Amino acid sequence: MNLSPSSNGGPVASDPAAWTMSSRPAATSAPPIELRNLNRWFGTTHAVDDVTFTVGVGEVFGYIGPNGAGKTTSMRILATLDEPSSGDAFVDGFSVVEDPDRVRSRLGFMPDYYGTYQNVNVWEYLDFFARAYGLRGTVRKRALDFVMDFTGLDDLARKPIDGLSKGMKQRLCLGRTMIHDPSVMVLDEPAAGLDPRARIELREMITRLAELGKAVLISSHILTELAEVCDRVGIIELGRLVAVGTVEEISSRVEQRIAVQVRLLGEVGPLVAWLQQQPEIEEVSAAEAHVRFVQSSERERSAEHLADTLAGMIGAGFRVTEFSTKSKSLEDVFLHVTQGRVQ
Numbered sequence: 001m002n003l004s005p006s007s008n009g010g011p012v013a014s015d016p017a018a019w020t021m022s023s024r025p026a027a028t029s030a031p032p033i034e035l036r037n038l039n040r041w042f043g044t045t046h047a048v049d050d051v052t053f054t055v056g057v058g059e060v061f062g063y064i065g066p067n068g069a070g071k072t073t074s075m076r077i078l079a080t081l082d083e084p085s086s087g088d089a090f091v092d093g094f095s096v097v098e099d100p101d102r103v104r105s106r107l108g109f110m111p112d113y114y115g116t117y118q119n120v121n122v123w124e125y126l127d128f129f130a131r132a133y134g135l136r137g138t139v140r141k142r143a144l145d146f147v148m149d150f151t152g153l154d155d156l157a158r159k160p161i162d163g164l165s166k167g168m169k170q171r172l173c174l175g176r177t178m179i180h181d182p183s184v185m186v187l188d189e190p191a192a193g194l195d196p197r198a199r200i201e202l203r204e205m206i207t208r209l210a211e212l213g214k215a216v217l218i219s220s221h222i223l224t225e226l227a228e229v230c231d232r233v234g235i236i237e238l239g240r241l242v243a244v245g246t247v248e249e250i251s252s253r254v255e256q257r258i259a260v261q262v263r264l265l266g267e268v269g270p271l272v273a274w275l276q277q278q279p280e281i282e283e284v285s286a287a288e289a290h291v292r293f294v295q296s297s298e299r300e301r302s303a304e305h306l307a308d309t310l311a312g313m314i315g316a317g318f319r320v321t322e323f324s325t326k327s328k329s330l331e332d333v334f335l336h337v338t339q340g341r342v343q
């Protein structure tokens with residue numbers, strides 16, 4: 001295949017509308033992404049266990065789970081790189097089992113590991129993939145111009161790709177993934193190994209992809225990494241989806257668990273013993289002058305319950321000097337929802 005840039009191939013200011021393949025017939029009214037009772041076994045390992053969810057037009061869906069949870073396996077099935085043991089996955093209504101070619105033309109998959117090539121520059125690399133996707137003539141030129149501009153790689157068009165920083169390589173890979181204007185983008189751990197600035201830039205690009213109307217499925221084992229950019233998240237563990245919703249919805253389930261720290265005059269031992277007798281109080285621990293515990297209660301009742309606990313302590317004769325609470329962080333939410341089990 002010819003890897004040379006075309007003579008008119010320099011990056012120019014581009015018009016997204018001129019590149020976006022709005023002329024492509026709308027597939028169906030089906031959601032861009034649907035996983036339906038998806039299962040994948042590897043021997044005795046149930047890597048994906050009856051997973052069902054959809055992602056809508058312009059929606060960013062975060063797929064969160066610890067290592068080995070089944071994220072990559074389900075993404076690979078969606079990208080037609082593997083087949084389900086049972087169930088199905090759909091892109092724009094087309095089945096990965098029945099219609100893999102149509103799925104491929106509508107989906108861009110960015111794996112967590114991708115090869116690079118020696119003696120190829122940024123422009124040549126993208127041009128190669130544009131040709132591989134069958135883009136010809138002015139359509140290919142528009143696609144390249146748009147993607148170079150979108151990824152901010154235009155100034156690096158002639159730079160050999162093996163000399164790019166990790167962040168720039170990630171942009172290039174994103175550019176490669178979107179070169180054929182897919183309606184669905186599947187990004188496997190794209191933020192892994194990026195420095196903070198590159199992560200922010202990646203988040204901005206993902207937001208812009210959603211603004212272009214793409215459905216984005218993005219995985220991470222770190223919830224906080226995706227919290228800001230995702231419209232919804234699905235938390236997967238041992239192949240099973242254990243929670244789906246907005247970050248706020250999922251957080252609210254565990255915000256009922258409030259961490260409390262108490263300081264008091266005198267010995268902490270009696271307070272520890274008292275707390276251990278109280279209902280809905282767990283994880284009581286003591287260190288020098290303070291005592292920590294977790295109080296769980298129904299969300300609507302948690303403030304009242306806290307007030308009752310404090311009043312109870314004072315009523316029992318403890319001389320409390322400090323009573324502070326801490327809402328659970330997103331990491332706590334993730335750790336609470338998942339149990340950290342692996343197979």
Ligand SMILES: Nc1ncnc2c1ncn2[C@@H]1O[C@H](COP(=O)(O)OP(=O)(O)OP(=O)(O)O)[C@@H](O)[C@H]1O
Pocket residue numbers: 042045047065066067068069070071072073074221343
């Ligand atoms: N080709 C394979 N053969 C056998 N077992 C596999 C294969 N691919 C994945 N698995 C197993 O399936 C399970 C899910 O793996 P998967 O890579 O999908 O998880 P993941 O959530 O993407 O994890 P990570 O964050 O580490 O990439 C793991 O137990 C893994 O060992």
